Amino acid sequence: MLISAPVRPINSTAAATIRRVASASSPGGLPPHPRLRATRWTLAQALVTADSVKVIIQTNVQSYDYLTQPSGGRTGARPNNEVLTVTELHVRKMDFAFADYDVPFLWNPQNPAFSSMANAVSFLAIGFEKMIVQLINQAKPQITDPEVAEEADAFMRQEGQHSTAHRQHVKGLIRRYPGLQQTLDAVIREFDELTASTPVKYRLAYTADLEATFTPVFKLMLDNDSTLFAPGDDRVASLFIWHFVEEVEHRSSALIIFNSVVNSELYRMRVAPSVFRHVLRVIRVACAGFNEHVPLKDRQVDALSMFASYRNQQTLRRLLPGLRPADNGTMPRAFDDLGLKEQLVALGGIIRSQTPGHNPAHEKLPDLAGEWFRRYDEGYDVTRWYTADSVSS
């Protein structure tokens, strides 16, 4: 198969996006950045064959050739001619059938702390992604670049799908523990208040800041899927794997949108502390709700133990005369069994993600992401990531 595209002018964002997609699978490393010094870009040639993609972008400075082998699959690059589109995001609808069975809170019994942490992510995702959908709708009039508008639309729709799936998951938990409805309402309220009380530019920075941390964090998780996800309930594990893989897929979107509308690294960095204070506050609301509404025998751990400040407070209470620690269960950490080096790499990635000039396109990607896209494109049932083969055979 040979597909070629006509010569056409493109803007800097499209050039950067084509570079990002093309370079994701380039064995030769990253080609030069077409945004440097250039003021005009032309997509001069785009040839897609069965096993390679050749893209030539000409600028008023020089011409850039990208020769890639998209079938490599390791990085999650799209394995077909989608390199020619401005956004490579796919909106995938998922049904994990959470209404059909009793959704366990302790979905990975081998790691109760991770089970609880991931459940908190489900609650957070509903509120956060609801905020994103409202935000993009509000920001649309300010997005003048049609390529960025397309990116924003695909980003919003992908996040909308995540939110819908997490609602089904949380609904299943609420069926078993009705008090968690209050927790969900409280989490959503936190984000609704943020939407009502902050300007669009703040929420664009919030989204860009938080989303930038996802790739290193989710890489750590997906690289350790054999212990964090595989031993767990397959539908719940598959929900998180799908979501995290798509977060890796759209890792640049929020920053592209922020840069298009606000374009101030300084502002993004300045608001970061308040952004992460808010995120941690919301996760705390969810974890406190778990301690309150889910019996200890079902959650097995103190859900608040993921917060160092809480663990320190508990230690102090144990040591000081006249005080007693709260009796909410043991306090293991979700990543206790993961390698320290890997955790430090993830931490380094989180810090780097907040620095000026950060480009998520350069991030190292989890192998599982490439595998997930390949299987999805082949029609594998990704809602049963670990058991689909045995179910269908």
Ligand SMILES: [Fe+2]
């Ligand atoms: Fe998401």
Ligand SMILES: [Fe+2]
């Ligand atoms: Fe996202």
